[in-house]
Amino acid sequence: MLPCQRHFFDIPEDVAYLNCAYMSPLMHPVIEAGNAALARKTHPWELTPDKFFTGSEEFRETAARLIDASADGVAIIPSASYGIATATRNLPIRTGQHILVLDEQFPSNYYPWQRLAEESGAALKIVGWPEDGDWTAAVLDSLTAEVAIAALPNVQWTSGGTLDLVRIGKACRKIGAALVLDLTQSLGALPFSVREVQPDFAVAANYKWLMGPYTTGLLYVAPKWHGGRPLEENWIQRANARDFASLILYTEKYDEGARRFDMGERSNFALLPAATRAMKQLLNWGVAEISETAGALNRQLAAAAEEVGFSSPREELRAPHYLCLRRKAGIPARLPDILARQKVFVSVRGSSIRVTPHVYNSAADSDRLISCLLGQMAVTKRKVLFLCTGNSCRSQMAEGWLRHYAGERAEVSSAGTKPAGLNPTAVSVMREAGVDISGQRSKHLDELINQDFLFVITVCDAAREACPVFPGALYQLHWSFEDPAASAGMEEERLAVFRRVRDEIQVQVQQFAEREGFLPR
Numbered sequence: 001m002l003p004c005q006r007h008f009f010d011i012p013e014d015v016a017y018l019n020c021a022y023m024s025p026l027m028h029p030v031i032e033a034g035n036a037a038l039a040r041k042t043h044p045w046e047l048t049p050d051k052f053f054t055g056s057e058e059f060r061e062t063a064a065r066l067i068d069a070s071a072d073g074v075a076i077i078p079s080a081s082y083g084i085a086t087a088t089r090n091l092p093i094r095t096g097q098h099i100l101v102l103d104e105q106f107p108s109n110y111y112p113w114q115r116l117a118e119e120s121g122a123a124l125k126i127v128g129w130p131e132d133g134d135w136t137a138a139v140l141d142s143l144t145a146e147v148a149i150a151a152l153p154n155v156q157w158t159s160g161g162t163l164d165l166v167r168i169g170k171a172c173r174k175i176g177a178a179l180v181l182d183l184t185q186s187l188g189a190l191p192f193s194v195r196e197v198q199p200d201f202a203v204a205a206n207y208k209w210l211m212g213p214y215t216t217g218l219l220y221v222a223p224k225w226h227g228g229r230p231l232e233e234n235w236i237q238r239a240n241a242r243d244f245a246s247l248i249l250y251t252e253k254y255d256e257g258a259r260r261f262d263m264g265e266r267s268n269f270a271l272l273p274a275a276t277r278a279m280k281q282l283l284n285w286g287v288a289e290i291s292e293t294a295g296a297l298n299r300q301l302a303a304a305a306e307e308v309g310f311s312s313p314r315e316e317l318r319a320p321h322y323l324c325l326r327r328k329a330g331i332p333a334r335l336p337d338i339l340a341r342q343k344v345f346v347s348v349r350g351s352s353i354r355v356t357p358h359v360y361n362s363a364a365d366s367d368r369l370i371s372c373l374l375g376q377m378a379v380t381k382r383k384v385l386f387l388c389t390g391n392s393c394r395s396q397m398a399e400g401w402l403r404h405y406a407g408e409r410a411e412v413s414s415a416g417t418k419p420a421g422l423n424p425t426a427v428s429v430m431r432e433a434g435v436d437i438s439g440q441r442s443k444h445l446d447e448l449i450n451q452d453f454l455f456v457i458t459v460c461d462a463a464r465e466a467c468p469v470f471p472g473a474l475y476q477l478h479w480s481f482e483d484p485a486a487s488a489g490m491e492e493e494r495l496a497v498f499r500r501v502r503d504e505i506q507v508q509v510q511q512f513a514e515r516e517g518f519l520p521r
C-alpha cells in the first residue's frame, strides 16, 4: 500500500476530492512536462521532423507497459469513442448476429454498437443487471453462439462491479466472438494484461485513471487486425512518413503494427509528453499498489456508509477503486452540489453515489465524506414537506396523515405556490377519519424556501397542474392526486371526491412512512 501521495498534486487541504472517475487532477511533474511541451512551439525550428515520431513512440512504449503489450500494438487516439469507432469499422458482423453490451454501459461504448447493429441487421443484446451483482457470471451466461462481438468495460459504470476479463476472453475465443474493451474506468487503477485477456481491441481515455490531459487516449489492436482500415487516412500513418520531402510519392503502405490507426496530428507536441509523464508515474507507483491504496480507502468508506444507510456491491464483486453507494430511497441528483458546498467532491451516476479515490486521498477525506453524509441526513433527517398549489386540501391532508402515522418521528409541514386557506371540507373529512388538521395553516412556500428537507413531496395532479419545484430537497417525490376542491356537483358528490382523495393520500402516506422508517418500530 502507498502512503498518501498528495504532495504530487495541487489539492488544497480543505478539498476532499473523491472523484477520479470524473477527471483526475494533473500532478506537478505532469504540469511541468506539459508546460515545457507547449512552450516548445515557441521555437518551431527546434521541432525537427524526427520529433514527430520520438514523442509518439515514447507514449506508445509507456502505454504498452501499462497494458502488458508491445508498442507495436498501440495506436494514439483522442478519445475512447474514436477507438471504439475504429473497432466497429473493422469487425465483421452479419444479420442476425449479436453484439453484447452491459446494462447502463457508458454511451461511448454503446452508441457505436447500436449504430453498427442498425446498419448490419445485427441485434444489440444488453446483459441485464445481475441481482447478485455478479457481472462476470451474467456476461458468461449471455455469451451464446450468436454473439459476434462483446463490447465491454472492466468495471461496470454505475455499479463499480468488476468483470473477470480473463474468463470472459477465454469464453469469447471459444465461440469465436471478438472482444472489445473500454478500459477508461480501470486502466491505471486495476492491473490489466493484454497477454492474459487477449482482446481484439481495447481503448482507454487518458484523463481519468491514466492521469493525463483531456483529448488523449490509447487504442490497443490485436495483431490479427493490424491489416485493418483506419478511421481516417492521414500522412503520418503511412510507411513513407519519415521522409517529409517525399510525402507526395503517395504509397499504399502503412507504418507498422497498430500505427495505421493513429489519429491525424497524433504527434500532439503539447499534450503527449504530459500524458506519457503521467503514465510513467503510475508505473513508478505500481498499478497493483494504486489499486490496493484506493481499495483500502473504499473498504473503510463502504463500512462507514453502510451505517448511514447506504449499500454497496459485495467487495469481491466490485472494483477496489470504484465504490458505488446506493440507498433504498434513491440518491438525490443534487447531493453532489450539497457536498461540493462543503468541498467534498463525488459524482452521482445512475442511482449511485460514485466514490473514486486515488493516492492523493487519505482517511481524512473519507471521514469528511461520511460526516457530510451523516450531517446532511441529520439536518434534514425527519423533515418532510408536502407541496401543492393552494395548500388547502391535498398537501394539508398529507401533512395530517403523516403527522398521524409518524408522530414525533417526522417533522412535517406543507405549503403552496398560491395558498388559498385551509379548506373546511378537507378539515371535516379528515375529522371523520379521526385526524384533526384544524390547527394547520395554509402558507406560501417562500416561508420555507431557505430550509433543507429530507423529502419534498408534490401532491398536485401532474396531468393538469404545473408542480412546484423546491430547491432544498434531498429527495423530491411526486404523487399525483386529483384536486377535490375543483370537483363539481352536489354537496354529496363533492364530499365523495374529498373522501376518495383523502383515502388515496392515506394509503400513499402510510406506505411512505413504512418504507422510510417513520412508523414506530
Ligand SMILES: Cc1ncc(COP(=O)(O)O)c(C=O)c1O
Binding pocket: 021, 078, 079, 080, 081, 082, 106, 108, 109, 153, 157, 182, 184, 185, 205
Ligand atoms: C467508461 C467510460 N468510457 C469512456 C469515457 C469517455 O469517453 P470519450 O473519450 O469517448 O469521451 C468515459 C467518461 O466518463 C467513461 O466513463
